[in-house]
Every structure is written in structure tokens, then in C-alpha cells.
Amino acid sequence: MTDYGCRALAAVDRIANPWGARTPHAAGADWPVRVDEHTEREPERWVQSACVLCSNGCALDIGVAGGRIVGVRGREVDRVNHGRLGPKGLYGWQANNSPDRLTRPLVRRDGNLEETDWDTAMAAVVERARKLLDEKGSSAFGFYISGQLFLEDYYTLAVLARGGIGTNHLDGNTRLCTATAAASLKESFGCDGQPASFADVDHCDTLLHVGINIAETQTVTWSRMLDRLHGADRPRLVVIDPRSTPAAREADVHLAVRNGTNVAVLNALLRELIANGWVDQKWVDAHTVGFDALAKTVDGYTPEHAAEICGTAPDDIRAAAEILGTGERLLSVVLQGVYQSNQATAAACQVNNLNLLRGMIGKPGCGVLQMNGQPTAQNTRETGCNGDLPGFRNWQNPRHVAELAELWNVDPLAIPHYGPPTHAMQIFRYAEQGSISFLWIVATNPAVSLPELDRIRSILGQERLFLVVSDAFMTETAEFADVVFPAAIWGEKTGTFTNADRTVHLSEQAVEPPGEARPDREILLDFADGLGLQDRDGAPLLKWRTPEEVFEAWKQCSRGRPCDYTGITYEKLRGGSGIQWGGERLYEDAVFPTLPEECEDYGHELTTGVTLSAAEFKALDPAGRAILKSAPYVLPAEAPREDYPFLLNTGRSVYHFHTRTKTGRAPELVEAAPEVWVELSADEAGRLGLAEGDIAAVESPRGRIEAPVRITAIREGVVFVPFHYGYWDRDGGNDKDRAANELTITVWDPVSKQPIYKTAAVRVGPA
Numbered sequence: 181m182t183d184y185g186c187r188a189l190a191a192v193d194r195i196a197n198p199w200g201a202r203t204p205h206a207a208g209a210d211w212p213v214r215v216d217e218h219t220e221r222e223p224e225r226w227v228q229s230a231c232v233l234c235s236n237g238c239a240l241d242i243g244v245a246g247g248r249i250v251g252v253r254g255r256e257v258d259r260v261n262h263g264r265l266g267p268k269g270l271y272g273w274q275a276n277n278s279p280d281r282l283t284r285p286l287v288r289r290d291g292n293l294e295e296t297d298w299d300t301a302m303a304a305v306v307e308r309a310r311k312l313l314d315e316k317g318s319s320a321f322g323f324y325i326s327g328q329l330f331l332e333d334y335y336t337l338a339v340l341a342r343g344g345i346g347t348n349h350l351d352g353n354t355r356l357c358t359a360t361a362a363a364s365l366k367e368s369f370g371c372d373g374q375p376a377s378f379a380d381v382d383h384c385d386t387l388l389h390v391g392i393n394i395a396e397t398q399t400v401t402w403s404r405m406l407d408r409l410h411g412a413d414r415p416r417l418v419v420i421d422p423r424s425t426p427a428a429r430e431a432d433v434h435l436a437v438r439n440g441t442n443v444a445v446l447n448a449l450l451r452e453l454i455a456n457g458w459v460d461q462k463w464v465d466a467h468t469v470g471f472d473a474l475a476k477t478v479d480g481y482t483p484e485h486a487a488e489i490c491g492t493a494p495d496d497i498r499a500a501a502e503i504l505g506t507g508e509r510l511l512s513v514v515l516q517g518v519y520q521s522n523q524a525t526a527a528a529c530q531v532n533n534l535n536l537l538r539g540m541i542g543k544p545g546c547g548v549l550q551m552n553g554q555p556t557a558q559n560t561r562e563t564g565c566n567g568d569l570p571g572f573r574n575w576q577n578p579r580h581v582a583e584l585a586e587l588w589n590v591d592p593l594a595i596p597h598y599g600p601p602t603h604a605m606q607i608f609r610y611a612e613q614g615s616i617s618f619l620w621i622v623a624t625n626p627a628v629s630l631p632e633l634d635r636i637r638s639i640l641g642q643e644r645l646f647l648v649v650s651d652a653f654m655t656e657t658a659e660f661a662d663v664v665f666p667a668a669i670w671g672e673k674t675g676t677f678t679n680a681d682r683t684v685h686l687s688e689q690a691v692e693p694p695g696e697a698r699p700d701r702e703i704l705l706d707f708a709d710g711l712g713l714q715d716r717d718g719a720p721l722l723k724w725r726t727p728e729e730v731f732e733a734w735k736q737c738s739r740g741r742p743c744d745y746t747g748i749t750y751e752k753l754r755g756g757s758g759i760q761w762g763g764e765r766l767y768e769d770a771v772f773p774t775l776p777e778e779c780e781d782y783g784h785e786l787t788t789g790v791t792l793s794a795a796e797f798k799a800l801d802p803a804g805r806a807i808l809k810s811a812p813y814v815l816p817a818e819a820p821r822e823d824y825p826f827l828l829n830t831g832r833s834v835y836h837f838h839t840r841t842k843t844g845r846a847p848e849l850v851e852a853a854p855e856v857w858v859e860l861s862a863d864e865a866g867r868l869g870l871a872e873g874d875i876a877a878v879e880s881p882r883g884r885i886e887a888p889v890r891i892t893a894i895r896e897g898v899v900f901v902p903f904h905y906g907y908w909d910r911d912g913g914n915d916k917d918r919a920a921n922e923l924t925i926t927v928w929d930p931v932s933k934q935p936i937y938k939t940a941a942v943r944v945g946p947a
């Protein structure tokens with residue numbers, strides 16, 4: 181079982197109780213402050229920062245003594261967490277002090293990575309890049325980066341890659357975690373940007389969770405929800421999830437749908453709203469387009485029909501619809517169970533539609549949180565490192581491209597906009613096919629996190645690919661590199677980042693990086709200098725050095741766009757709470773950025789992913805209204821069959837983040853969740869002859885792993901494996917594969933291009 185009782189509950193023990201003691205509050209009341217702190221010794225000083233171990237972005241102070249980080253303390257003044265920290269935040273900082281940090285650059289010689297000095301390593305990278313630019317041109321370059329850098333790193337890379345080298349092949353691992361959030365916001369509202377705010381938890385009377393295990397992914401915001409659920413004016417809670425998550429166990433209605441059927445169940449909920457007159461028709465008529473098409477699409481999704489597809493009870497769908505249709509303040513929350521599943525963008529848009537039909541957006545307690553997976557994913561999207569042009573600009577809009585060209589003082593044609601920016605899965609395809617010959621991977625670990633790992637390893641290991649990796653640790657990916665740069669991380673550099681509800685925090689440098697490690701911003705600036713990247717007048721393209729100078733340059737890029745940072749300064753971010761761009765919640769005036777000249781995207785046909793043209797978008801004529809986009813349910817790319825009868829669901833543990841490069845180096849988190857596992861229902865485990873703790877083999881057509889069994893209340897036909905576990909910390913005696921992505925399949929959503937991790941077919945049996 182998922183067991184949080186593995187230790188006795190102590191005053192601040194977020195291992196035994198990840199959410200801490202309840203501090204209940206009623207609707208509209210302030211969420212009480214509770215300051216969480218964990219230090220290994222008394223700090224000499226505290227340095228302002230925020231946590232980078234999930235997209236919540238909880239504000240904290242870093243405790244420093246003897247030039248080392250010795251602990252953290254939640255910031256009570258901050259709007260996001262009111263002092264609280266979860267297990268990853270309280271213990272994860274210990275990774276900074278890990279003895280296996282990379283401290284010197286490495287270059288591959290005679291097949292081995294050997295330590296060298298910075299000049300030698302950078303010269304090797306610049307020399308290869310220069311040669312490739314001359315021989316193959318800018319499209320030979322790919323950059324695959326992280327959702328864990330700072331805004332200042334991202335914007336530096338966006339200008340370098342898009343305006344300097346001129347490649348379209350720049351994307352983040354945020355493609356795996358948050359691309360669908362961005363895509364659905366663009367489809368429904370014309371532009372990225374989180375409509376709601378975490379403070380809406382304090383005001384709502386109805387909560388809808390769709391494919392989000394928020395109790396484990398964003399523990400502090402779940403604490404906020406729990407405090408409402410256990411306080412006066414308890415909101416009603418509907419959870420759609422195949423697993424019996426902590427939130428599902430608190431729910432009024434839990435729809436344990438079969439993986440991959442989100443569109444079917446959401447269409448049925450939309451149909452029930454319409455059939456029962458639970459639509460705010462006046463608001464819908466005034467502020468949306470597409471109602472008739474939506475009503476027609478969902479008409480056939482009776483509760484009985486949807487229940488048959490989803491494997492749930494029709495009356496449960498009716499009960500859920502009644503809750504959603506009769507509340508007055510609906511807050512809907514979405515994450516990977518939608519984004520990484522069949523029809524990702526189509527399903528995320530149907531959640532937006534639920535709120536739009538109810539007219540519940542832009543008001544206290546009303547809205548949608550299309551959550552992000554990673555701490556700084558919002559900044560990859562804003563700065564143009566995740567499949568869009570910087571400042572939420574539209575690659576199809578010549579005026580938007582011209583604005584960037586003017587800002588960077590380059591020719592508009594130097595900024596690739598012949599097609600949408602290349603998404604990560606396509607970048608790896610191009611590397612596989614050989615058109616990308618130079619791939620720079622920054623602070624991410626695709627050798628564990630991308631689908632179908634055997635294929636990814638074969639791509640990374642190609643002789644013809646020049647692979648550069650910047651990281652703090654020797655990851656499974658860095659093992660393949662030709663050059664490895666040691667990177668400074670959180671706490672060792674200054675910068676800003678933006679969380680899932682648009683709150684911008686400043687994270688000050690607290691300690692020196694270990695050895696010769698350097699901030700990514702500086703590494704990229706050196707690379708740009710080495711290549712001699714210039715603007716139209718022969719001046720250096722990148723005109724900044726310090727983090728604050730980059731931030732000021734970014735502010736000019738964001739000016740006038742929906743993500744306008746011009747009112748924020750480093751000084752304003754010091755001392756108090758983080759600051760949201762766009763204010764507490766977007767769309768308070770019910771005016772959406774859907775004018776053709778301002779929107780970030782003209783949208784797509786949701787089932788096929790066909791890109792709409794400017795003319796098609798204009799014909800839709802949303803003109804400031806939201807767009808109700810609809811889609812029928814379609815079957816997943818891979819369905820269970822006789823030889824592979826289970827659906828594989830991958831996801832996260834409350835104690836780890838991504839591939840554990842940080843959390844796997846924090847003793848409390850390692851002890852709490854040291855090893856991969858596979859979750860099975862009691863009935864199915866029994867049928868397979870497996871008991872709790874037995875080692876099971878899980879196989880798909882692409883790979884095989886072994887993992888101990890956990891018996892849980894997961895729905896029948898579905899097995900769950902956390903994706904955190906790779907190979908860097910395997911003990912020497914165990915040579916069995918354990919990474920969940922050995923099993924997953926190379927398919928992606930047609931609109932967001934987010935890989936589909938949750939519908940692979942597998943078989944399970946004793947190892």
C-alpha cells in the first residue's frame with residue numbers, strides 16, 4: 181500500500197505525515213500560517229528563496245552556516261504556502277551538499293569522460309558548433325532543456341537559440357509535464373496563462389480533480405485543500421482518477437475511470453450540465469463561441485454510454501454532474517492523468533469547458549488550474565523555450581516575429597517561424613534520423629524520463645551525434661555525453677522563477693557552487709561569446725551578464741503581452757511575498773485574448789491536431805470570447821490485449837521528484853521510498869499468484885522491469901509504476917531493469933505533442 185505511516189509522527193515530520201497537522205479554515209477566511217522548518221544545525225543567516233521541487237513554488241529561506249546550506253524554513257509572508265513545506269522541500273536541499281556533485285568539466289577521450297578545464301571543454305563545444313554551422317546550418321542544432329532552471333537561464337537560451345543560432349529545435353522537458361496545460365489554455369482562451377489562483381482554494385464551494393494526485397505532487401496545496409475539506413463550509417469534491425489517491429479517499433464522488441477515457445467521462449459530465457439546465461446560458465452566450473457544436477458533440481455521451489467506456493457506474497457520473505452543476509464556485513484542477521493520457525489536450529479543454537458552461541472563471545473560488553509538473557515550467561513556456569516564441573507570441577503572426585526581431589536587433593528571417601517550434605519528441609526523432617547532429621541537454625535526464633528508453637539510449641549513444649550535457653550530477657544521460665559541464669543549481673545562483681499560479685519568486689544565491697560548477701546562464705553566455713553571436717549592428721547578441729540584467733531584458737520582451745512582467749523588479753520581490761503577474765486571477769472581465777492579432781495560437785482540430793490557419797481562426801471570430809472546443813472520444817493508441825492484458829499507469833511518489841537526481845540524495849526521502857514498486861489490486865494480484873512484497877515482472881512489447889508488489893485499491897485492469905527510478909544508484913548485485921519508461925510507448929498527443937505515458941499495454945507475473 182501507499183503507506184505514509186512508515187515513521188512515528190513527530191512535530192515536523194513530513195515523511196510520516198506529508199501534509200502536517202490540520203489548520204482548518206472556512207470559505208473566504210485566510211488560510212492560517214504554519215511555519216515548517218528543518219535544519220541540521222543552527223543557521224548563521226537566512227537567504228530568501230523558494231522551493232524548486234514541484235510547481236507549487238513554496239517560498240522558503242535557505243539556512244546557511246559555514247558556507248553550506250544547513251536547512252530551510254517556510255516563509256510565512258508568502259501567498260503560496262503561508263509558511264508550509266512538504267517532504268521534498270524540507271529535505272531535498274541536501275542534494276546541494278552531496279559529495280558526488282560534478283565539480284569539473286568532462287570531455288570524452290578514447291571513449292572515456294575525463295576531467296578537464298573550462299577553456300578546453302568550451303573550446304571543444306564551440307569548435308564543433310562552428311563547424312556544424314558552416315557545414316550543415318542552424319537546423320543541425322537541438323537544445324533540450326529543463327523545467328527546473330531560472331527565468332534568466334531560459335531567456336538567455338531562447339535568444340541564443342532562436343535569434344542567434346537560428347534553430348527551431350528548442351524545447352524543454354516541460355513537454356513531458358506541462359505542454360498540454362499550455363495547449364489547452366491556448367485552445368480555450370487564446371493564450372497560455374493560468375486563469376485561477378491558489379487562493380481560489382480558500383473561496384470555492386466545489387472542487388473537481390481530474391487526473392491529478394495533488395496530495396503527492398503538490399503537497400502544500402493539498403494541505404490547503406484539506407484544511408478546507410476539514411473546516412467549516414466544506415467544499416464538495418469530485419475526483420476522476422483510476423487510482424485510490426488520498427484525494428479520492430476524501431471525495432464525495434470518485435470516478436475511478438479506466439486510463440485513457442477522460443474525454444468520454446468529461447463529455448458525459450458536460451452533457452449532464454446541458455441536459456439538466458445547469459449552464460449559465462447568458463454568460464455562455466455573451467463570452468464564448470462554440471456552444472452549439474459542443475452540445476452536439478457531447479449529446480451521445482449519456483451516463484450509461486460513458487460508463488461503459490470508462491468502466492464506472494452511470495449513477496456515479498450523474499452524482500458527479502449534480503455536484504458540478506449545482507455549486508456556486510467551482511475550482512477545477514488538472515494534471516498528468518490528463519496531460520500524459522489519451523486525447524490529452526481534448527480532455528484538458530473539456531475541463532475548461534465545464535467551468536465555461538458554468539460561467540465560473542475569473543471570480544473568487546471559480547476557475548481552472550491547469551497545473552504544471554515542474555517548478556519553473558511556467559518560465560520555459562513564457563520565455564520561448566517550450567514550443568512557443570518568447571512572450572507567448574504566435575509563430576504564425578508576422579507582427580509577433582517582427583517584435584522579437586526588433587527587440588533583439590536581428591533580421592526577422594533569422595528567427596525560424598516556418599512552422600511551430602520543434603517539440604521534444606520530434607527533436608529526438610531528428611537526432612535519431614541524423615539531421616540534428618549537435619544536441620545540448622540541460623538539467624534533465626531523458627535516459628530515464630522519456631518513453632521507450634531502449635530507443636532513447638540508442639539515440640543518445642550514436643557516434644554521429646555530438647552530445648553536450650550540463651548538469652549538477654553524473655546522470656544516466658550524462659554518461660552518453662561528449663562534453664559535460666558542471667552546473668550550479670538552486671541556492672548557488674540568483675534568479676527568478678514562476679510557479680503554477682503565476683507567482684514570481686526571487687531565489688538569491690546562498691552559497692558558492694562546488695568546485696568549478698557555474699550557473700547555466702554563464703555557461704550559455706560563454707558559448708555565445710565563443711561563437712561570436714552578434715546582432716544586426718555587429719554588437720554582441722546577448723547584451724547582459726548579471727541575472728538582474730537578464731530579468732530587465734526579459735521584462736521588455738514581455739511588455740504588452742499577457743505575461744507582462746514590467747511591474748515586477750528584483751527589489752519588489754525582496755522581503756515579502758512572491759508576486760503574481762496578471763494579478764490574483766485572469767479574465768475577471770470575462771474578456772479573453774482571442775483577437776487574431778493578440779492570441780498566442782490559432783488553435784487546432786483537437787482529434788487530429790491539424791493546425792488552424794489565421795483565416796480559419798478569423799472565421800471562428802471569437803473576438804475576445806473563450807472558445808468551447810469539443811471532441812469525441814477515440815480509443816488509445818495501444819489497448820490491452822490477450823498477451824498484454826493490463827494498462828500501465830506511471831506517475832510520482834510524494835517523496836521523489838522526476839528521476840531523483842536531487843531527492844535521491846536526501847536520506848529521509850531515500851529511506852521513505854528507496855525502490856521502485858508495482859501497484860496491483862488485491863484480486864488481480866491473487867489471480868497472478870502475487871502477494872505484497874513479491875517481485876513481479878512487468879513486460880510490454882518494448883521492455884521488461886522487475887519490481888516488488890504493492891497491493892492497493894487501484895481499479896482492475898490497471899497497474900501503476902512510479903517513473904522516478906533509473907540506474908545511477910542501483911546496488912551492484914542487481915542488474916534487472918527497473919525504470920518504468922522501459923515499458924512506455926513512443927506516441928504523443930496530436931495537439932500538445934506531450935508523450936502519452938499512461939496507456940501502454942503490459943503483462944504482469946511472478947519474476
Ligand code: SF4
Nearest residue numbers: 231234237238266269
Ligand atoms: S509542495 Fe512542492 S514547492 Fe512546496 S515544498 Fe513541497 S515540493 Fe517544494
